[in-house]
Structures are given as C-alpha cells and as structure tokens.
Amino acid sequence: MAQPFNKLHWSRFVEYDQYLVPDSLDQALAMLAEFNGSARVIAGGTDVVPELRGRRAKVAALVDISRLPDMDGIEQEGGFIRLGPLATHARVAASQLIRDKAAPLAEGCSWVGSPQIRNVATVGGNLVSGQPAADASVPLFALDAEVTIAGPQGERRTPLSDFFLDVGKTAIDPSREIMTGISFPALGENQGGCYQRLAQRKALVLPMLACATLVKVDPQNKTFAGVALSLGPVAPTPMRERVAEQMLLGQPIGKEIIAKAAESASSQCSPRDSLLRGSCDYRQAMVRVFVERGLTRSLALAGHALS
Amino acid sequence: MKSVELSCKVNGRPVSLPVEPDTMLVDFLRGHLGLTGTKTGCREGECGTCTVLLDGMPVNSCILPALKAAGREITTIEGLARPDGSLDDIQEAFMDAGAIQCGYCSPGMMLTAKSLLEKNPNPSEDEIKHALSGVLCRCTGYRKIVQAVRDASCRK
Incomplete structure (x- = not known):
C-alpha cells in the first residue's frame, strides 16, 4: 500500500532538543545523569541518527562524546592491544598494529558500511549498537575482548561474553554510561586468525554470514593450544561456537577433527530464514564451509599449514 | 528549541550562524547557506549523494549533526573549482x-x-x-x- 510522503521514515527529520558536547568524561557522565535516561550518547552517530529518524527511539538530548580526550588510541601495552572506543573503522582497518596483531579485526572494520561511514563510525559504537551482523563486533568477540564502561557508580570491566544480550541490547546503557576502553590479547607467535564474510555485493551491505577464526598452535605437540570461533548473524547476538572450540582444544591438528568441528558449529547455530540474507539451511551449510576454511587459513597464518 | 551558534569553515570561508541543535549538516549547507550543490537522497547514510569533505575526509552529511562540524573545515561541490573560477x-x-x-x-x-x-x-x-x-x-x-x-x- 502506498504511504503518504510524511509517513515515510526518510521524509521525517530527526528531533531532539539539545546537542551537548562535553570535553571531559566526568562532565559527560554528569550531563547524562542530569537527563536521567532521556539523553543518549552519540559518537559517530551513523547508527544513532538513522534510528532517531526512523522514530525507533526518542531522546531529549544527544551527548556527543567524540571530543573527549584520549579515547581514540590504537596501542599495544605488553601483550594487550588497547583500543580507544572512539577509534574509527577507517583508522582501525588501516592500522599496521591491528593488521599485524589482530588481523581479523582490521579485515572486519574494512567492511563496515561505506568509506563515508567508516570515516566517522566508531568501533565502540559498533559494539554498543549490539547488532548480530556487526563486522567489528564479530572479530572482537573471537579476540576475547573486554570493554571498560564508565557510569554513575564508577568503572567496570565486562568481557564480550557477558556484553551482548539481544538484538540492539548490550550490557551498556547508552543513556547513562560511556564505553571508555576496549582491550584484548595481541596475536603472537604460533597464532593466526582471519575473517570471512558472505554477502550479496562487495560493498555497502550487511553480511549474510560473517566468521572470525583464531587458532594458537602448540608447536611441540602439533596440537590446538587455543581456538576461537565467532559467527554472525546466526543468532540474536554475535555468537561464539564454544562446543566446536572445545572439540578442537588440545587435539592433534588434522583435517578430520576440523571437519568434525565445522559440522558441530553448523548444527549449533540456527540462523533465521530470511529472504534478504538466505535460508536457514543455506546459511548452516555455509557455516560449515566457513569454519573449515577459516581454521585451515588460520593455521597457515600461524605458520602451521595443513599438509 | 534554543538555537546554538555554529562556527566552522565552509569552502575556505569562516561561517558563524545560529542553528537548531537537531539540524543535520546537509540541511545547514542547503538551508542556511544556500549551498544546494549537496543533494539529499536516502537520508540514512546509504546513497552517498550528500557526501561532503570534513577536514578532507568524505562523510555523509545527511546523518551528521551540523554541530559536529564546529571548528572544522567543510568542502562542498561549490568549493571544488579553483578560486579563479576555473574547474578542478x-x-x-x-x-x-x-x-x-x-x-x-x-x-x-x-x-x-x-x-x-x-x-x-x-x-x-x-x-x-x-x-x-x-x-x-x-x-x-x-x-x-x-x-x-x-x-x-x-x-x-
């Protein structure tokens, strides 16, 4: 049925009363507290603004945290990568440190939206939006990332395994809290990882399936010393394939065990039938392909290619 | 709604004008400055016809709150030609x-x-x-x- 022009979501304008630009974290938290739930944090705004235009959310004020100091760094500290949540996808994708020490994340960030979106959208925002197909969230989940959240009661740290709650819902309340840090172990020797993506086009499209794979090899025993598999969108949140990971852990590296783990991963996930993103059956079949391929490629990147 | 002063540089010229806080950059450029070379299409950051350069970087001006441009430099299609009017x-x-x-x-x-x-x-x-x-x-x-x-x- 045809809709009148003023009912179409894109004909409507975004509405809020105040746009606040704090220059310190304390000030930002105080502003949020003052609005008592009716304000919302905005960083790059590439998710928040379309959401407000679609009237899927309503706010009295936006608190723009993009000018807060020391929140966009990309650094290594000991064995850990410390990522400022305000780092844009364009910068993370181009960072030599991330390409060397967290390759799946660099790859994932290079797929988010368009170049214009990547220039302003932040990796912190990608997490807070809580979408199951988010191209930065899926690799960060495999990397065992932990986020730091500042709120009225002080700071707390949450691993991503406790962070994603449902579609669009995470452990952070964007009307009261601010993500201040993202950290995860840097990939080192005998470790390798990759990111794979299935989509209808090569640009400007959410994935039908995304898969981040990491392995750590015990070089003496030629066994899996560590495995991480994360997938999206096959559930309401990005998903870790814990059963398949456990199957591989400590086992001798080989094609058969990889095929078994891939089969298990495929049976564990239940993507929706979608006219846009493929049927459940198709995507389950592709999960098997991606897990098998991802593990094989990750092993090669770790310097232990399957013979 | 209370207007806020927005100061930035557009096509090399300093600009300072009051804007309503929920103005998007594309509407500031087209409505307040009359720079209608920047188009609006989808209004949700997909089609890219509203692209302008913010400090030299392409961004979608339809989903960028105008106040994000405070203190920064914007180039629109009107600013692409050389100062003598000859085309880029x-x-x-x-x-x-x-x-x-x-x-x-x-x-x-x-x-x-x-x-x-x-x-x-x-x-x-x-x-x-x-x-x-x-x-x-x-x-x-x-x-x-x-x-x-x-x-x-x-x-x-």
Whole structure:
C-alpha cells in the first residue's frame, strides 16, 4: 500500500532538543545523569541518527562524546592491544598494529558500511549498537575482548561474553554510561586468525554470514593450544561456537577433527530464514564451509599449514 | 528549541550562524547557506549523494549533526573549482568522459574522487572503485565515472 510522503521514515527529520558536547568524561557522565535516561550518547552517530529518524527511539538530548580526550588510541601495552572506543573503522582497518596483531579485526572494520561511514563510525559504537551482523563486533568477540564502561557508580570491566544480550541490547546503557576502553590479547607467535564474510555485493551491505577464526598452535605437540570461533548473524547476538572450540582444544591438528568441528558449529547455530540474507539451511551449510576454511587459513597464518 | 551558534569553515570561508541543535549538516549547507550543490537522497547514510569533505575526509552529511562540524573545515561541490573560477581537473575529467547523466550523484562522486586523489595520486582501478563504493549512481554510469577519475589522476 502506498504511504503518504510524511509517513515515510526518510521524509521525517530527526528531533531532539539539545546537542551537548562535553570535553571531559566526568562532565559527560554528569550531563547524562542530569537527563536521567532521556539523553543518549552519540559518537559517530551513523547508527544513532538513522534510528532517531526512523522514530525507533526518542531522546531529549544527544551527548556527543567524540571530543573527549584520549579515547581514540590504537596501542599495544605488553601483550594487550588497547583500543580507544572512539577509534574509527577507517583508522582501525588501516592500522599496521591491528593488521599485524589482530588481523581479523582490521579485515572486519574494512567492511563496515561505506568509506563515508567508516570515516566517522566508531568501533565502540559498533559494539554498543549490539547488532548480530556487526563486522567489528564479530572479530572482537573471537579476540576475547573486554570493554571498560564508565557510569554513575564508577568503572567496570565486562568481557564480550557477558556484553551482548539481544538484538540492539548490550550490557551498556547508552543513556547513562560511556564505553571508555576496549582491550584484548595481541596475536603472537604460533597464532593466526582471519575473517570471512558472505554477502550479496562487495560493498555497502550487511553480511549474510560473517566468521572470525583464531587458532594458537602448540608447536611441540602439533596440537590446538587455543581456538576461537565467532559467527554472525546466526543468532540474536554475535555468537561464539564454544562446543566446536572445545572439540578442537588440545587435539592433534588434522583435517578430520576440523571437519568434525565445522559440522558441530553448523548444527549449533540456527540462523533465521530470511529472504534478504538466505535460508536457514543455506546459511548452516555455509557455516560449515566457513569454519573449515577459516581454521585451515588460520593455521597457515600461524605458520602451521595443513599438509 | 534554543538555537546554538555554529562556527566552522565552509569552502575556505569562516561561517558563524545560529542553528537548531537537531539540524543535520546537509540541511545547514542547503538551508542556511544556500549551498544546494549537496543533494539529499536516502537520508540514512546509504546513497552517498550528500557526501561532503570534513577536514578532507568524505562523510555523509545527511546523518551528521551540523554541530559536529564546529571548528572544522567543510568542502562542498561549490568549493571544488579553483578560486579563479576555473574547474578542478576532476570536474573537467567528468565532463570530458561524459560521466554525468542525471547529475544527482555527481557532487558525491567528485568529492570522494577529490579526497582519493589527494591521498593517492595514482590509484588503481580497484582503488578507485573502492573509494567510490559509498556513492550510488542509478543511471548506471559507473564505467565512465571510474574512467573520469583515472583521467583526472593523469592530469595532475
């Protein structure tokens, strides 16, 4: 049925009363507290603004945290990568440190939206939006990332395994809290990882399936010393394939065990039938392909290619 | 709603005007400054026709709150020609290649091309396509547009 022009979501304008630009974290938290739930944090705004235009959310004020100091760094500290949540996808994708020490994340960030979106959208925002197909969230989940959240009661740290709650819902309340840090172990020797993506086009499209794979090899025993598999969108949140990971852990590296783990991963996930993103059956079949391929490629990147 | 003063630089000129806080950058440029070269399409950051350069970087002005531009420098299609009024190499190349049909995507295409060539004066075809991937052309003129950007890179 045809809709009148003023009912179409894109004909409507975004509405809020105040746009606040704090220059310190304390000030930002105080502003949020003052609005008592009716304000919302905005960083790059590439998710928040379309959401407000679609009237899927309503706010009295936006608190723009993009000018807060020391929140966009990309650094290594000991064995850990410390990522400022305000780092844009364009910068993370181009960072030599991330390409060397967290390759799946660099790859994932290079797929988010368009170049214009990547220039302003932040990796912190990608997490807070809580979408199951988010191209930065899926690799960060495999990397065992932990986020730091500042709120009225002080700071707390949450691993991503406790962070994603449902579609669009995470452990952070964007009307009261601010993500201040993202950290995860840097990939080192005998470790390798990759990111794979299935989509209808090569640009400007959410994935039908995304898969981040990491392995750590015990070089003496030629066994899996560590495995991480994360997938999206096959559930309401990005998903870790814990059963398949456990199957591989400590086992001798080989094609058969990889095929078994891939089969298990495929049976564990239940993507929706979608006219846009493929049927459940198709995507389950592709999960098997991606897990098998991802593990094989990750092993090669770790310097232990399957013979 | 209380207006707020927005000070920034647009096409090299300092601008300071009161805006309502929920104004998006594209509406500030078109409505407040009369710079209607920047187009609005989808209004949700998909089609890229609203692309402007923010400190030299392509961004979608339809989903960027105008106040984010405070203290920063914006280049619109009106600012692409040289100060003496002669056209930029990119504009010449688009005309020569016939890389324009309806013209609606052209401002976004040319500005992203400008930003690409500033960073990478000799891009490969893949690099050109990648850089332009955030602007949609519905007249299916991509071949000529890519050709125009390649031509422009040779004129430098």
